[in-house]
Amino acid sequence: MKKISVLFLALCVLACGKNEDNLIVKGHIKGLKKGVVYLKKAQDTSLVTVDSMVVNGNASFELQSVIESPEVFFLYLDKNSALEDRIAFFGDKGVTEINTSLKNFVYDAEINGSEQQKVFEDYRNTLSKINNRRLDLIKEAFEAEKAGDSAKIDSIEKESKSITKRKYLYTVNFAINHKDSEVAPYLALSEIYNANLSLLDTINKSLTPKVKSSKYGKELDKFIKEIKEQEAENK
8 A cells, every 4th residue: 555655646746747737848959968958038138047957968858837828938058168059939838849959959950839839930931031131231231341332332221221121011911910829929029129119009909819918918018008108208
């Protein structure tokens, strides 16, 4: 009877350790033999560690965090050097699996988990094309300045402004088209927070009740109200 009680207690501890209402992040980092893996999230204006695990010989990991509504987390890798790599992903209750490599920690990451992550990746895939063109323009501007080509510099400045406008419009349309995803208010807060207030308000008003009550939904609504209050005071 005593043996059965001990076994029951052990099973209970294991079961309670993995709360289904938590975010559970598990995966494998190919090539990693030693280091520390951290699970972090934004709190106020800084990143805080919510869980960590020392890797020593076994490249698999498992981390957890309490989560109330879907939000962005960061998987950090400290390889006992001055450099840190991080993978951003949208986490939700349940299991998110992240498999990657030590050599290309960020770029080799394959993430399977929340529905929000799929939406987040769709946005970033298109945005990467816009950002790549922006990087090309920076290089072209540098070369034009060296050559003293003022006409080329003016042309680059015009295209750069056009790309910025394109990014804002794309983000607004994407958020509105995904009004039922917590990704929408997150993009408004992280990508176009300095956009015209009317654009932010349009996104905010389009959100579904469920998304409005989420972490980022509440933060977006608060952010817009604060801007309106400041504008009213300055009149």
